[in-house]
Amino acid sequence: MPLPRPASPRALWADIRTFTAERRPHHWVALALALCIPLGIIFIFDLDGRTNIAPGPQLIYVESWPANRTDDQIKAQQKIDQAWRDKANKERQEMFKKHDEQLERLGL
Template sequence: MALPRPSSPKALLADLRAFARERRPHQWIAAILAIVMPVVILVGFYLDSRTNIAPGEQLIYVENWRADRTDAEIIAQQKIDQAAKEKRAAERQRQFQKLEKQLGI
């Protein structure tokens, strides 16, 4: 079985022109859309992959306590911390109440 002869570029262009003449305009539009839509999706994925959406570094501060603290010292410190926490919560609530009055809610 013999292989076909290689085609010349002129024959390739002539064949491509003949193929293009047979197609209707709506087929060309569909073909262009079929090519453009996946390209747009791939470009979107590429651009999204370059966006850094990971959270930044966070500093977490901890308190270092002595190992030989008594229960009374621990309870006293907890009471101090709780009072400070309640004070912050009350201040935040006051700010929200002020905002509520300003907005007329």
């Protein structure tokens, strides 16, 4: 089976002119709506992607320690840090317990 001959650009433009000449006005309105709706959705997604929803920059403070500190100094600092973490965890547990009690009173 032979393949069809490639069409020339003149034939393409003639086909486009014939196609557009046969369309009624309501077809053009439908075409405009059919193009506007997806373009509008893409525009909204693009606009939403440009909004600043990411958290701002965070400062992280790093303590500087002398290189010649002893193991006892390191262990003492670790105990202080662990006590601080335990206190923060305890406060967080109490906060969740308080919220749980409030939800229990509401029947949830």
